[in-house]
Amino acid sequence: MVDVVDAATRSRMMSGIQGKNTSPELLIRKALHARGFRFRIHAKDLPGKPDLLLPKYKAAVFIHGCFWHGHTCRYFKVPKTRPEFWLEKIGKNQIRDGVQEASLKALGWRVLVVWECAVRSMKKQKSPLLVDLIANWLINGSEYFEVSERDLEFYVRGQD
Numbered sequence: 001m002v003d004v005v006d007a008a009t010r011s012r013m014m015s016g017i018q019g020k021n022t023s024p025e026l027l028i029r030k031a032l033h034a035r036g037f038r039f040r041i042h043a044k045d046l047p048g049k050p051d052l053l054l055p056k057y058k059a060a061v062f063i064h065g066c067f068w069h070g071h072t073c074r075y076f077k078v079p080k081t082r083p084e085f086w087l088e089k090i091g092k093n094q095i096r097d098g099v100q101e102a103s104l105k106a107l108g109w110r111v112l113v114v115w116e117c118a119v120r121s122m123k124k125q126k127s128p129l130l131v132d133l134i135a136n137w138l139i140n141g142s143e144y145f146e147v148s149e150r151d152l153e154f155y156v157r158g159q160d
Contacts, residue, residue, distance in 0.1 A: 046104060
């Protein structure tokens with residue numbers, strides 16, 4: 001399938017996509033700060049430059065976009081234009097994510113991955129559940145934790 005816009009327009013559109021301070025990231029930062037958690041953002045001295053770094057809890061938090069990191073949810077669909085390019089690009093992102101998480105763990109950091117779909121779900125349902133899960137993990141959590149929209153649905157069903 002041919003792209004619906006010309007190459008220059010597509011390039012301009014793609015260059016406008018942010019890598020830092022995204023809407024999901026700002027939402028999580030604001031909610032955690034309101035609960036008294038203090039953190040650094042985009043720590044350049046650590047692998048992967050975590051979106052949030054909470055030294056008190058020895059925790060690094062990544063807030064991943066479902067498309068850019070190839071999450072298996074409804075927000076990820078392989079583009080019909082140049083699918084080989086996109087699958088290769090997203091595959092490299094996933095490999096890099098794994099290497100960065102392993103490096104952080106080797107340095108003694110705990111790692112949390114929050115998927116965009118979980119943030120969207122929290123926003124849509126106006127529910128504090130995601131922030132509750134993150135706060136609980138920060139205080140009592142394991143070495144690695146990942147939260148997606150499916151996980152939130154599981155916790156909601158478990159509470160009924």
